[in-house]
Amino acid sequence: MYEKMQSLIALWCESNGIELPKRQQNCRTKKYGGSCLSKDVATALIKLLCEGTPTGKKDAATAIFNLSIYQGNKARVVKAGIVAPLIQFLNDAGGGMVDEALAIMAILASHHEGRVAIGQAKPIHILVEVIRTDSPRNQENAAAAVLWSIFTGDPLQLKLAKERGAEAALQELSGNGTDRAKIKAGSILELLQTCPKTQQTLVHTALTPNYVLKSLIALWCESNGIELPKRQRNCRTKKYGGSCLSKDAAIALIKLLCEGTPTGKKDAATTIFNLSIYQGNKARAVKAGIVAPLIQFLKDTGGGMVDEALAIMAILASHQEGRVAIGQAKPIHILVEVIRTSSPRNRENAAAAVLWSLCIGDPLQLKLAKKLGSEAALQELSENGTDRAKIKAGSILELLQRMEWVDNL
The missing domain is CATH 1.25.10.10 (Leucine-rich Repeat Variant)
Structure with a gap:
């Protein structure tokens, strides 16, 4: 030839x-x-x-x-x-x-x-x-x-x-x-069928009003002696109802996520998820240190925060800084275990969003996923998961097969 x-x-x-x-x-x-x-x-x-x-x-x-x-x-x-x-x-x-x-x-x-x-x-x-x-x-x-x-x-x-x-x-x-x-x-x-700006499929259609989010942040900041930042003009607050996430507010929410009561943790997770829909807030949440506690929640399966952690990771993984930070935390083995054993929604978030986003942009993550035995779990998910999970699991399997083919050249 x-x-x-x-x-x-x-x-x-x-x-x-x-x-x-x-x-x-x-x-x-x-x-x-x-x-x-x-x-x-x-x-x-x-x-x-x-x-x-x-x-x-x-x-x-x-x-x-x-x-x-x-x-x-x-x-x-x-x-x-x-x-x-x-x-x-x-x-x-x-x-x-x-x-x-x-x-x-x-x-x-x-x-x-x-x-x-x-x-x-x-x-x-x-x-x-x-x-x-x-x-x-x-x-x-x-x-x-x-x-x-x-x-x-x-x-x-x-x-x-x-x-x-x-x-x-x-x-x-x-x-x-x-x-x-x-x-x-x-x-x-x-x-x-996803948002053209964030490329995220809506998890649900029950949107949390912005005034609820603002009240939740204000309440926690007040109880912890943190002064709320002044309104910032570069965040299109008029259009999005004050949806810009400042550094202080992000740190406050993450602290509540880590140290709050069970209800407080759930509320903080909901707030972070909704605020992270807007592209600029993803980077702000990542820089404030959101990834480390999310990984910890995934490890602590009895803590009751696995669902929320995966949902937030799924939305952060659509952003370059989010992918990099999640990849550096080396969560592949945890995600593979979630795909093997967790609920349909968590399996979908783990495979269809987080694992797929990590693997498509980084061959090293793809190799690690293969090394940790993801193929069997993904194969099972591609046959028995939700429709979205089947599609993404199939895409990852195709990437794994393509990588193996290139390695054999």
């Missing part, structure tokens, strides 16, 4: 006066058969993809796909300008290159630079049409890889998908697509 790629690249470069680069030692050429993709070679392959004969285009697409399996090559081929011709192939349904374009886009979408470049090309309407009308393999690549990868990194793309009528197409795919397409279509539908 690599000999064919090398011959194809060499032939085209020779006919176009481009000197092949010398072998680079930092690309693991011995292990991967010379798989490092230089700028000149990437440019040559893309030109062949655009201007070659039908057979030449197919061969170039195959070479680009195989070379893009390796993470470093994804960024190189994106920088060389691969996305624009791929979008053109999708627009030209009669050109015979739709299958190849979707396969390459699916593999590039797993890389940050690939997701950004594909998103900037605004392909949502084309991908939705593919999901509606194309072959099962193309439906899977469009929904299970490209759309899902774009959506998890950019909430604005979710809004665009809603406007393009993606929900109906995805609903049909989640019932009649391939197994992988069903899982990813379900995940996208779940994202479409």
Whole structure:
């Protein structure tokens, strides 16, 4: 396979006066058969993809796909300008290159630079049409890889998908697509049903009025001799009813969470959860030290605060600082045990929110989850959990399988 790629690249470069680069030692050429993709070679392959004969285009697409399996090559081929011709192939349904374009886009979408470049090309309407009308393999690549990868990194793309009528197409795919397409279509539908700002599914619809939250905070601060901070102008207090969480208020709530009566702890947890719906408050709660007591509550299963701790961790895990702080606390073994033994709601929060958020952004957490035997627990959850837990457990299992496949290359 690599000999064919090398011959194809060499032939085209020779006919176009481009000197092949010398072998680079930092690309693991011995292990991967010379798989490092230089700028000149990437440019040559893309030109062949655009201007070659039908057979030449197919061969170039195959070479680009195989070379893009390796993470470093994804960024190189994106920088060389691969996305624009791929979008053109999708627009030209009669050109015979739709299958190849979707396969390459699916593999590039797993890389940050690939997701950004594909998103900037605004392909949502084309991908939705593919999901509606194309072959099962193309439906899977469009929904299970490209759309899902774009959506998890950019909430604005979710809004665009809603406007393009993606929900109906995805609903049909989640019932009649391939197994992988069903899982990813379900995940996208779940994202479409969450808050576009926080990407959190509402746990319940019984909202706590802001004046109740303010009264609870004021009462505790007064009883502990803490002066309430003055109103801050940068927190959109008019729009959100004073929902900004100051440093002093966050510390006060966390202290009540740790040292209060059982009722006080529950009230503090409810307040922290509701305030953390707003994105800026997640970082404030994390900086105030919320993660350590939450981990302690998870360890103390008889303390009656496991449900609340998991609910708060689930909402904090949607924020970068929350993910980092939770990951540093090394909770994987506790989360796996929750998935094995706890209630359906807790299993869903542990797997569908916290564990998924940690694993999708950090390969080291994914490896640790595998090492701690999460696969068996996730497999059982994907068969017997709530609908949301099934989808997220399936996504984590897919990440584990993909990691194992990459490690075996």
